[in-house]
Amino acid sequence: MNEEYAEKHRRLAVDDKFKFSCHKGLSCFNTCCSDVNIFLTPYDVLRIRESLEVSSGEFLKRYTVALLGDEGIPLVVLKMLEDRNKNCPFVTPDGCGIYRDRPWSCRMYPIFPASPKEDGFSIEERSSCLALKEGKQWTIEEWKKDQGIDIYDMMNESYRQITFHDYFQKGNKLDQGKAKLIYRACYDLDDFRTFLFKTKFFDIYDVEEEVVQKIREDEEDLEEILNFGYRWVRFSLFSEGVLKLKDAEMDKLLRVKR
Ligand code: SF4
Ligand code: SF4
Numbered sequence: 001m002n003e004e005y006a007e008k009h010r011r012l013a014v015d016d017k018f019k020f021s022c023h024k025g026l027s028c029f030n031t032c033c034s035d036v037n038i039f040l041t042p043y044d045v046l047r048i049r050e051s052l053e054v055s056s057g058e059f060l061k062r063y064t065v066a067l068l069g070d071e072g073i074p075l076v077v078l079k080m081l082e083d084r085n086k087n088c089p090f091v092t093p094d095g096c097g098i099y100r101d102r103p104w105s106c107r108m109y110p111i112f113p114a115s116p117k118e119d120g121f122s123i124e125e126r127s128s129c130l131a132l133k134e135g136k137q138w139t140i141e142e143w144k145k146d147q148g149i150d151i152y153d154m155m156n157e158s159y160r161q162i163t164f165h166d167y168f169q170k171g172n173k174l175d176q177g178k179a180k181l182i183y184r185a186c187y188d189l190d191d192f193r194t195f196l197f198k199t200k201f202f203d204i205y206d207v208e209e210e211v212v213q214k215i216r217e218d219e220e221d222l223e224e225i226l227n228f229g230y231r232w233v234r235f236s237l238f239s240e241g242v243l244k245l246k247d248a249e250m251d252k253l254l255r256v257k258r
Contacts, residue, residue: 021135
């Protein structure tokens with residue numbers, strides 16, 4: 001760890017407290033909402049899409065850049081504006097314009113996971129952030145509760161089970177087709193929904209009737225679609241037994257193999 005990083009980031013124990021109170025009266029207000037790398041989780045995209053009332057495809061095209069991680073896993077980054085400050089497209093004079101649905105990392109700030117692979121958190125102690133010098137004291141748990149993190153953690157954990165799957169720990173990498181499968185099933189949920197209902201998917205796969213019903217009715221918040229997308233990825237990429245073919249389809253396959 002370099003010295004500059006160590007100076008700015010302090011590891012927090014579970015009961016450690018930190019001061020934080022960000023508000024419009026501070027001279028630094030909004031300065032942290034520009035020129036920043038914000039990696040979006042599938043659940044972040046789902047929430048912002050809902051906030052903006054646009055399709056996932058439109059949101060992804062207009063507001064994000066897609067990259068590939070080392071293992072070929074798609075990474076979705078919020079695109080900053082091309083203005084002088086490289087502002088976040090959602091910042092307004094009154095603060096975050098999508099506050100109710102702001103991404104996980106914006107909610108958690110100034111707390112960060114200490115590392116992607118282990119539990120525990122660090123705090124970023126930037127001297128330019130005046131919120132760290134005054135106001136209420138928080139433990140990590142109090143902060144997470146205040147910021148409505150629970151549902152994000154729950155939905156993100158399912159995605160983490162994909163991105164930290166043994167498949168990758170064994171050195172496997174995704175080709176372009178598999179990366180696209182993850183992108184569609186986890187990020188481009190409106191497109192995934194169309195795929196499910198405009199193909200013979202439910203004639204081929206044996207999906208519980210109540211799950212199909214929930215997915216059919218889930219046109220607005222898309223949480224059921226995202227949960228099913230995670231399941232589809234685990235079945236198609238890692239051959240996990242979380243889905244199965246209908247008997248007739250299995251018979252067809254066996255006939256071809258014989
Ligand atoms: S107090 Fe910190 S979090 Fe709030 S606007 Fe200033 S830099 Fe950003
Ligand atoms: S999403 Fe909201 S909180 Fe996050 S950087 Fe943009 S304006 Fe700031």
